[in-house]
Amino acid sequence: MNYPYWVAIGLLMLGLYTMIAHRNLFKKLIGMAIFQTAIILFFMLTSVKRDATLPIVVAGVTDAGAYMNPLPHVLMLTAIVVAVATSGMALAILIRLHAAYGSLEEDVIAERVAADAERQPSPPSGRA
Amino acid sequence: MREHLPILPLLLTLTGALVVPIVAVISRRAAWPLALAASGAATLAALGGVVEVLGHGTRRYPVGGWAPPWGIEVVLDPLSAFTAVVVAGVGTLALVTSGPGAALVYPRGTPGFYALALVALTGFLGMIASGDLFNVFVFLEIAAISSYALVASGGGPALAAAFRYVVLGTVGASFYLLGVGFLYALTGTLNMADLAQRLPAQAGSPLFVGGALFITVGLALKMGLFPLHGWLPDAYTYAPAPVAALLPAVATKAAAYALARILLYVVRPSELPVTAMLAWAGGASIIVGGVLALRQQDARRLLAYSSVSQMGYVALGLGLANPAALAGAYLHILNHAMMKAVLFIGVGTMVLRGRGPGLATLGLGREMPVTGTCMVVAALSMVGVPPAGGFFSKWYLLQGAIEARQPALVVAILVGSLLALVYMYRLTEAVWFGESLPGATSAEAPLAVLIGLVALAVAIIAAGLGNSAIVTRLLAPAAAAAL
Numbered sequence: 305m306n307y308p309y310w311v312a313i314g315l316l317m318l319g320l321y322t323m324i325a326h327r328n329l330f331k332k333l334i335g336m337a338i339f340q341t342a343i344i345l346f347f348m349l350t351s352v353k354r355d356a357t358l359p360i361v362v363a364g365v366t367d368a369g370a371y372m373n374p375l376p377h378v379l380m381l382t383a384i385v386v387a388v389a390t391s392g393m394a395l396a397i398l399i400r401l402h403a404a405y406g407s408l409e410e411d412v413i414a415e416r417v418a419a420d421a422e423r424q425p426s427p428p429s430g431r432a
Numbered sequence: 433m434r435e436h437l438p439i440l441p442l443l444l445t446l447t448g449a450l451v452v453p454i455v456a457v458i459s460r461r462a463a464w465p466l467a468l469a470a471s472g473a474a475t476l477a478a479l480g481g482v483v484e485v486l487g488h489g490t491r492r493y494p495v496g497g498w499a500p501p502w503g504i505e506v507v508l509d510p511l512s513a514f515t516a517v518v519v520a521g522v523g524t525l526a527l528v529t530s531g532p533g534a535a536l537v538y539p540r541g542t543p544g545f546y547a548l549a550l551v552a553l554t555g556f557l558g559m560i561a562s563g564d565l566f567n568v569f570v571f572l573e574i575a576a577i578s579s580y581a582l583v584a585s586g587g588g589p590a591l592a593a594a595f596r597y598v599v600l601g602t603v604g605a606s607f608y609l610l611g612v613g614f615l616y617a618l619t620g621t622l623n624m625a626d627l628a629q630r631l632p633a634q635a636g637s638p639l640f641v642g643g644a645l646f647i648t649v650g651l652a653l654k655m656g657l658f659p660l661h662g663w664l665p666d667a668y669t670y671a672p673a674p675v676a677a678l679l680p681a682v683a684t685k686a687a688a689y690a691l692a693r694i695l696l697y698v699v700r701p702s703e704l705p706v707t708a709m710l711a712w713a714g715g716a717s718i719i720v721g722g723v724l725a726l727r728q729q730d731a732r733r734l735l736a737y738s739s740v741s742q743m744g745y746v747a748l749g750l751g752l753a754n755p756a757a758l759a760g761a762y763l764h765i766l767n768h769a770m771m772k773a774v775l776f777i778g779v780g781t782m783v784l785r786g787r788g789p790g791l792a793t794l795g796l797g798r799e800m801p802v803t804g805t806c807m808v809v810a811a812l813s814m815v816g817v818p819p820a821g822g823f824f825s826k827w828y829l830l831q832g833a834i835e836a837r838q839p840a841l842v843v844a845i846l847v848g849s850l851l852a853l854v855y856m857y858r859l860t861e862a863v864w865f866g867e868s869l870p871g872a873t874s875a876e877a878p879l880a881v882l883i884g885l886v887a888l889a890v891a892i893i894a895a896g897l898g899n900s901a902i903v904t905r906l907l908a909p910a911a912a913a914a915l
Contacts (some may be wrong), residue, residue, distance in 0.1 A: 309498050316610075320603075321605070325483055335601070336598075336599055336602050336603070339603065340604075343609055343610050343613070345612050346610065346613055350613065351617065361729065372722055376616075379566055382570060383569075383609065386569075386573045386605075389573070389579060390598065390602050393577050393580050393581060393598060394595065394598045394599070397580070397584050397594050397598065398586075399589055400584065400587070400591050401591045401595060403593060404587065404588060405592075413592050414592070417588070417589045419589065420589070421589070
């Protein structure tokens with residue numbers, strides 16, 4: 305009965321593991337997306353009911369138990385928008401990182417940041 | 433107008449965030465004054481909120497006229513009114529000082545910076561005003577996504593720091609959301625007041641324990657608490673100066689407020705080890721953050737680690753959860769916001785003048801005496817020297833720790849102050865007596881920066897002198913409601 309929850313937990317762990325284990329920033333981002341999706345799935349599961357239908361009123365059926373709970377769906381619609389915005393933000397940063405350092409490997413970027421810092425002890429504070 | 437006071441501050445900053453880019457099409461120079469007008473108006477509205485709370489008690493505002501628990505609720509009570517003033521007020525003063533720096537840092541135009549800063553403030557004010565768990569998540573993410581963009585606007589190493597911030601910040605927000613899901617599955621409601629009534633009956637449920645834990649871990653990460661502070665040092669070190677004036681001062685405070693609100697007023701985990709855990713994490717944060725701050729050569733990184741240490745004080749107070757400790761934690765939200773703003777603005781201005789960021793080349797405070805003096809006031813507050821505000825928040829925390837009979841935490845509070853004495857001494861010495869780089873401009877900071885710095889330094893002293901009024905009128909009732 306509860307096995308779909310284990311799928312959500314499995315995805316959650318997979319996302320977390322991907323974020324920690326991979327040194328490539330794009331793979332970290334993929335892990336982050338899996339992690340967020342697992343939570344969306346978890347919320348969806350809380351609305352599921354046995355022998356219930358979609359939360360659209362059917363003529364003559366007034367028993368609330370006959371419908372699934374629509375609220376988690378609505379909440380997750382917002383959470384999906386948030387997840388899209390976060391991913392978009394992260395992708396935009398990755399594009400700029402690749403343009404600046406020519407790589408998306410965490411170690412390579414760290415090396416080049418350190419090399420820049422040595423060459424120029426007082427870096428300019430930013431660019432638009 | 434009066435009935436809209438609970439929601440007014442965040443509406444004003446949100447409107448400003450929309451107006452700034454539109455007006456920028458006509459005049460790019462208008463961005464700074466417009467942003468100041470929006471955040472200044474939000475500060476006035478937040479102050480109006482305090483007057484309203486003092487006069488008439490807690491106000492609940494059903495958004496769109498939909499009654500809770502079905503509708504979304506915005507709550508103005510002593511704690512939210514107080515924190516809104518801290519965030520809007522310190523945020524506004526940080527924006528006052530940002531004008532000259534932003535023009536240097538963003539040569540292609542500043543409207544983007546000001547629009548994002550106002551969106552971030554809207555997010556923080558929304559987290560503070562909201563009376564609904566899911567709305568806190570939405571505002572948390574609004575604030576977070578604009579913060580990521582603000583940090584990334586530094587380019588270069590700030591991009592790598594911003595990416596780390598995105599990944600870890602999203603993990604924190606997702607943990608929070610998962611915790612909210614647990615509590616929702618348990619009770620079927622998201623309204624905080626409604627949850628507070630329904631949860632005690634479910635106190636033994638594993639969903640309750642899991643929900644409280646996930647929410648605490650998620651928000652502790654956003655607070656930058658050890659060992660979840662991994663995103664903070666890089667993000668605040670490499671953020672461009674105008675961003676570093678704003679975010680370190682207010683971002684962690686909004687998260688601390690959300691944690692206090694949910695843990696102490698909604699979940700009330702009297703039988704759970706969550707609060708004890710938070711107190712110990714706070715104590716560890718004070719020590720580890722302080723020790724790491726000692727070892728830094730970059731002034732901005734020193735300040736960032738000092739934030740880890742100082743947010744530890746807030747967490748320690750929230751974890752102890754007795755009246756004195758809570759008053760101290762809430763007061764420290766105000767004091768730390770002001771002193772960290774002064775220090776980051778001061779260091780940022782010196783860096784833009786061609787000094788630092790290393791401590792070895794930060795010098796010439798003597799040629800910027802007003803900036804240097806304001807930084808000394810903030811440093812004294814950080815160490816806890818009366819009459820600066822920092823002394824009094826630590827005093828209340830100390831009382832709370834003694835009342836709770838936690839000698840180890842008493843020691844942590846005192847050792848944290850000693851560590852602050854040493855790292856603030858290093859910074860102050862570098863500012864006043866250190867060497868400078870050849871070719872650094874030797875002149876006082878621009879007028880706008882001085883206005884903001886002096887106002888904040890005066891406020892630090894005023895918060896110290898007026899601490900008993902703040903505590904008895906606002907913070908003691910807020911603490912009493914939690915217990």
